[in-house]
Amino acid sequence: MLKIKTILLLAITIFAVSGCLNEDKTVSIKVHATAYTSQVGQTSAHPFLGAWGDELKPGMKAIAVSRDLIEKGLTHDTKVKIEGLSGEYLVKDKMNKRWTDKIDIYMGLDTAAAKDWGKREVTITFTKADK
Secondary structure, rough: HHHHHHHHHHHHHHHHHHHHHOOOEEEEEEEEEEEEOOOOOOOOOOOEEEOOEOOOOOOOOOEEEEEEHHOOOOOOEEEEEEOOOEEEEEEEEEEOOOOOOEEEOOOOOHHHHHHOOEEEEEEEEEEOOOO
């Protein structure tokens, strides 16, 4: 009888722990979204260089994130889906510390597209990386 109780307790423990390890880490949050280009006036003296050292190239699907979102799991190279846009975007840049709850969508050199995007509130979805 003791063996059966021990085996049952072990099975319950394994089941509970495996449930915790497989918890859904998908996060959806509302953020303010603007757009930026690789123009010196919008970024820095090195407009094709992201804050993590990545080279930004026109046509790539990349975003910059406010630093508070990094703490929420939007770390370097996190894949992000943005409401209203197709495909996945990669976190390749960080924004100035003054911004919160905000993403900036990279538009290459297309200033007209960035202006057309303007400022919107969107829902983004991403999966938190393991720490």
